[in-house]
Amino acid sequence: MTETAAWTARDLFETGPREDADTPLWLLKSGGMPDHTRADATGRAWLSAQKFTGAAKKQVPMPGSDGAIAGVALGLGDGAAGEPCGPSELLTGQLAQSLPPGTYSFAAPPDAPDLAAIAWGLGAYRFQRYRSGADKAPERPRLRMPVGADAATVINTTEAIWLGRDLINTPASDMGPQELEDAARTVAGRHGATFNVISGFELLRQNFPMIHAVGRASPRAPRLIDMTWGPENGRKITLVGKGITFDTGGLDIKPPSGMLIMKKDMGGAATALALAHMIMGQKLNCRLRVILAVAENSISGDAFRPGDILKSRAGLTVEIGNTDAEGRLVLADALALADEESPDSIFVFATLTGAARSALGPDLPAFFTDDDAFGASLPVTSAAIGDPVWRMPLWNGYKRHLESDIADMNNVWDTPFAGAISAALFLRRFVTNARRFAHFDLYGWRPAARPLGPKGGEPHTARAVMDHLKRELAS
Numbered sequence: 073m074t075e076t077a078a079w080t081a082r083d084l085f086e087t088g089p090r091e092d093a094d095t096p097l098w099l100l101k102s103g104g105m106p107d108h109t110r111a112d113a114t115g116r117a118w119l120s121a122q123k124f125t126g127a128a129k130k131q132v133p134m135p136g137s138d139g140a141i142a143g144v145a146l147g148l149g150d151g152a153a154g155e156p157c158g159p160s161e162l163l164t165g166q167l168a169q170s171l172p173p174g175t176y177s178f179a180a181p182p183d184a185p186d187l188a189a190i191a192w193g194l195g196a197y198r199f200q201r202y203r204s205g206a207d208k209a210p211e212r213p214r215l216r217m218p219v220g221a222d223a224a225t226v227i228n229t230t231e232a233i234w235l236g237r238d239l240i241n242t243p244a245s246d247m248g249p250q251e252l253e254d255a256a257r258t259v260a261g262r263h264g265a266t267f268n269v270i271s272g273f274e275l276l277r278q279n280f281p282m283i284h285a286v287g288r289a290s291p292r293a294p295r296l297i298d299m300t301w302g303p304e305n306g307r308k309i310t311l312v313g314k315g316i317t318f319d320t321g322g323l324d325i326k327p328p329s330g331m332l333i334m335k336k337d338m339g340g341a342a343t344a345l346a347l348a349h350m351i352m353g354q355k356l357n358c359r360l361r362v363i364l365a366v367a368e369n370s371i372s373g374d375a376f377r378p379g380d381i382l383k384s385r386a387g388l389t390v391e392i393g394n395t396d397a398e399g400r401l402v403l404a405d406a407l408a409l410a411d412e413e414s415p416d417s418i419f420v421f422a423t424l425t426g427a428a429r430s431a432l433g434p435d436l437p438a439f440f441t442d443d444d445a446f447g448a449s450l451p452v453t454s455a456a457i458g459d460p461v462w463r464m465p466l467w468n469g470y471k472r473h474l475e476s477d478i479a480d481m482n483n484v485w486d487t488p489f490a491g492a493i494s495a496a497l498f499l500r501r502f503v504t505n506a507r508r509f510a511h512f513d514l515y516g517w518r519p520a521a522r523p524l525g526p527k528g529g530e531p532h533t534a535r536a537v538m539d540h541l542k543r544e545l546a547s
Contacts, residue, residue, distance in 0.1 A: 081193055081227060081230040081231045081234050082227045082230075082231070083212070083214070084168070084192065084193055084196050084212060084214055084215060084230065085189070085192075085193070085214060085215055085216075085217050085223065085226065085227065086175055086177075086214050086215065086216045086217065087216075087217050087223055088216075090177045090216055091175075091177075091216075093175065094175050094176060094177040094216055095141055095142070095143060095144065095174055095175065095176045095177075096143045096144075096176075096177060096178075096179040097143070097144050097145075097146065097164075097167065097176050097177065097178050097179060098143065098144070098145045098146065098178075098179050098180075099146055099148055099160075099161065099163075099164065099178065099180075099182055099188070100126040100145055100146070100147055100148060101126050101147075101148045101149065101150065101160070102125060102126040102127065102147070102148075102149055102150055103125065103126055104126045115134045115142060115143060118132075118134050118135070119132055119134065119145055124145055124147065125147070126147040126148065126149070127147045127149060128147055128148060128149030128150075128160070128163065129146075129147060129149075129163060129166060129523070130146070130147035131144065131145070131146050131147070131166065131167070131170065132144070132145045141171075141172070141174075143179070144167065144171065144176070146163060146164065146166065146167060148160035148161075148163060158187075158455055158456055158457055158458035158460075159183070159184045159187055159456070159457075159458070161182045161183065161184045161187045161188040161191060162187060162188075162191045162458045162523060162524060163191070163523050164182075164188045164189075164191045164192050164195070164523075165191040165192060165194050165195025165196075165522075165523035165524045165525070166195060166523040167192065167195070167213075168191075168192045168193070168195035168196035168212075168213060168215070169195050169196065169521075169523070169526075171213040172213065173211040173212065173213055173214075174213055174214070175213075175214045175215075175216060176213055176214070176215055176216065177215070177216035177218075178216075178218050181218055181219045181220055182218055185218040185219065185220040185221035186220075186221050186222055186225060186226060187457060187458070188218055188221075189215060189217060189218055189221045189223075189226040190226050190229050190230060190535075191458070191523065191524060192215045193226065193227075193229070193230030193233075193234075194230065194233055194524045194525050195523055195524060195525060196212055196213075197233075197234055197237055197525055197526065198526065199237065199238065199241040199526075199528055199529075201238075201241075201242070224354070225354060228349070228350060228353040228354055229350060229535065229538075231349065231353070232346040232347070232349040232350045232353070232531075232534065233346060233525075233530075233531060233534065233535070235255075235259070235342075235345065235346055235349055236339075236342040236343055236345065236346035236529065236530070236531030236534060237342075237525070237528060237529045237530060237531065238529075239252070239255055239338070239341075239342040239345065239529070240335070240336050240338070240339050240342045240516055240517070240528070240529025240530070240531070241335075241528045241529040242335070243335050244317050244318035244334075244335045244368070247317055247335065247338070248292040248317050248318075248368060249271075249287070249290075249292050249293060249294060249295050249315070249317055249366045249367060249368060250292065250293075251317075252297075252315055252317055252338060252341060252364070252366050253269055253271075253295060253297055253366065255345065256297050256299060256341075256345055256362070256364060259299075259345055259348060259349055259352075260299045260301075262349075262352075263301055263349075263352035263353065264301070265299045265300060265301035265352065265360075265362075266299065266300045266301070267297075267298075267299050268297075268298045268299075269295050269296070269297055269298070270295060270296045270298075271293045271294065271295035271296075272284075272293040272294070272295070275294060275295070275296065279385050280296055280385055280405045280406075280409075281382060281383055281384065281385065281405070282382050282383075282384050282385070282390070282401040282402060282404055282405045283295075283296055283365050283366075283367060283401075283402045283405045283406070285376045285380075285382050285401070286316075286322075286367045286369055286376065286398045286401050286402050287366075287367025287368060287369070287370075287402075288374050288375075288376070289322070289369075289370040289371060289372040289373075289374050289375035289376070290367070290368035290369075290370035290372075292317075292368050294366060294367035294368070294402075295366045295367075296363065296364070296365055296366070296405070296406060296409070297315075297362070297363070297364040297366060298361070298362070298363050298409075299348070299360075299361065299362040299363075300359070300360065300361050300362075301348075301351075301352050301359075301360045302352075302356075302357075302358050302359045302360050303357075303359060304359060305359070306357055306358045306359035307357070307358045307359065307416045307417075307545065308358070308359045308361065308413065308414075308415035308416045308417070309351070309358045309359065309360050309361070309415065309416060309417050309419070309541065310360075310361040310362075310363065310410045310413075310415040310417065310418045310419070310506070311344040311347060311348060311360070311361070311362045311363070311419050311421065312344065312363045312364075312365070312403060312406050312407055312410055312418060312419070312420045312421070313338075313340040313341035313342070313343060313344030313345070313362070313363070313364045313365070313420075313421045313422070314337070314338070314339075314340035314341060314365060314399045314402065314403055314420075314421065314422035314423065314424065315338045315340065315341030315364045315365055315366035315367070315402075316337040316338055316366075316367060316368070316369055316398065316399055316402070316423075317335070317337070317338045317366065317367070317368050318334050318335060318337065318368050318369070318370075319331070319334045319337040319369045319396070319398065319399075320334070320369055320370055320371055321369065321395065321396035322369050322370070322371060322375055322376065322395030322396060322398060323371060323375050323376075323377055323378065323395050324378060324394045324395045324396045325371065325396075326396060333517060336423060336516045336517050336529055337369075337399070337423050337516075338366070338423075339421075339422075339423045339514060339515075339516020339517070339529065339530075339531065339532075340399075340420070340421035340422035340423055340424075340512075340514070340516070341364045341365075341366065341421075342516070342529070342531050343421040343512075343514065343516070343531035343532065343533060343534050344362055344364060344419075344421050345362070345364075346531040346534040347419075347421075347531075347534040347537055347538055348360060348362045350534065350535075350538045351538065351541065354538075354542070356541055356542065356545050357545050357546075358541070358545055361410065361413075361415070363406045363409060363410050364406070365402035365403055365405060365406040366402075367398075367402055369395070369396075369398045375395070376392060376395060377392065377395070378392055378393065378394060378395060379391070379392060380392045381478065381479050382401065384401075384404050384405060384408065384502070385404070385405040385408040385409060386404070386408040386502050388404075388480040388481060388501065388502075389479040389480045389481075390404070390476075390479060390480065390481055390482070390483050391476040391478060391479040391481070391482045391483070392482075392483055393482045393483055393484035393485070393486075394483065394484045397483045397484045397495075399422050399423070399424050400422075400424065400483060400495055400498050400499060401483060403420060403422060403499055403502075404498070404499065404501075404502045407420065407499060407502040407503055408502050410503075410506070411502065411503045411504060411505045411506055412505070413505075414505040414506060414507075415505075415506050415507075416506070416507050416508065417506065417507065417508040417509075417510070418503055418506045418508070418509050418510070419510050419511075419512070419537060420499060420509075420510070420511040420512065421512050421514065421533065421534075422511070422512070422513060422514070423513075423514060423515065423516045424492070424495050424511075424513045425491050425492045425495050425513055426491070427490070427491030427492040427495075428464075428491075428492040428513040428514075428515075429515055431464070431492065432462055434515045434517065434518070434519050435460070435515075435518075436460055436461070436462050437460075437461050437462070437512055437513060437514035437515065437532045437533050438461070438462060438463075438464045438492055438512070438513040438514075439461045439462070439463055439464070439510060439511065439512045439513070439533070440463070440464055440465070440466050440493070440496040440500075440510070440511045440513070441463065441466070441508065441509060441510040441511070442466060442500075442508065442509050443508040443509075443510065446508060446510065446540070447463045448463075449540070450463070450536060450537075450540055451463055453536070453539055453540060453543075454533075454535075454536035454539070454540075457535055457536065457539055458524060458535075459532065459533060459534070459535040459536040459539075460536070461512065461532075461533055461536055464492060464493060464496070465493060466493070466496055466497060466500060467490075467493055467497075468497070470490050470493050470494050470497060471497055473485035473487060473490065473494040473497075474494060474497060474498055474501075481498070481501065483498065492513050495513070496511050496513065499511055512532075512533045512537075514532040514533055515530075515532065516529060516530060516531070516532065517529060517530060518530045
């Protein structure tokens with residue numbers, strides 16, 4: 073974790089009242105122009121000459137008499153054209169990506185000051201670890217924390233998302249099971265959480281047979297990571313993350329194109345850690361537990377095979393129809409452990425199925441839950457902060473897809489239909505005691521640069537779930 077940029081995110085912001093030396097930023101909706109108190113007639117004439125109308129993403133720097141930038145106008149469109157959705161203040165991330173070094177401040181308080189500042193932080197992210205001279209961090213533009221923003225929340229949220237991105241972007245050569253454990257240990261140590269790891273053959277002795285089976289072909293030992301924080305009498309919130317640090321597909325090997333970004337197959341674990349950093353950093357009133365099922369799905373003479381029967385921690389037996397459906401296997405053992413203490417909520421994060429991407433694309437994670445109130449509210453609240461999700465059904469009619477002739481269940485099915493739903497139903501079978509179950513099938517990757525961040529790893533859904541928990545636990 074000494075390599076991560078996450079803990080330097082606070083360097084993006086200045087605090088204190090606006091100073092005359094700050095370069096002003098105008099966030100303007102369609103048809104808007106800067107007021108006379110912060111832009112002189114020359115500046116207004118310049119914007120008119122540039123045909124600036126406030127169209128979304130249109131960015132115009134205004135020159136000063138000394139040749140320096142005297143201000144910057146950013147168009148917000150009709151006020152509802154943020155990226156990927158939500159308030160248009162999210163477009164401020166574009167400014168953090170494009171402006172030269174200096175200190176900037178909003179000429180007028182944004183309607184959503186926290187979101188505008190968080191968007192700046194997320195837009196400023198760059199993964200530079202493997203570039204020559206990366207030890208000399210480039211000077212970045214800094215934002216004066218807007219009036220009304222909670223600086224601690226803005227910085228903590230920015231740190232958390234940067235952390236998740238750093239973990240996903242790091243190639244598997246430097247982010248195997250041990251390195252993911254090191255990262256989790258650093259997060260736990262930062263917040264005073266208890267930390268326990270079960271690895272290698274000890275997984276068999278302590279009854280995590282499917283995590284061991286998936287990871288045994290790799291020389292890098294599989295493991296289960298277990299972190300706990302908060303008062304024992306607090307509401308029990310458990311996060312479970314899929315941590316497959318690289319996925320070859322096993323003996324049912326992926327084609328080369330399918331392996332190109334399989335370093336991101338630990339994106340669920342990265343998301344769980346990002347969310348945990350927010351929960352602990354903002355001191356939510358809960359008993360938090362984080363369980364990460366970590367392995368590398370490799371190929372060797374010891375690899376598990378199609379047709380094998382694996383016994384799970386819960387006692388259910390699973391026939392292996394495809395070794396490339398390994399994520400649900402490691403998660404099953406982790407979920408069985410999580411469920412043993414009957415938590416209030418279990419949230420599962422996993423880059424689980426291509427079917428979810430086919431249905432909803434890379435920017436919109438699918439989620440499944442048995443809590444209808446939660447299922448109805450989360451898509452609305454998540455869209456409002458630009459971290460959208462879309463509910464899909466836990467439809468019991470597809471349980472037949474999991475049937476096996478010789479075991480309690482199969483890990484795949486012989487139909488191309490409803491793959492994401494069937495995978496969610498597989499996971500749901502290992503949760504019987506928790507009051508609420510929610511599974512997030514995310515992509516963990518941004519295919520192209522957007523105002524909220526560059527191309528690369530993305531811990532989708534972490535901000536959405538945090539937003540929900542803050543409101544729920546405060547009530």
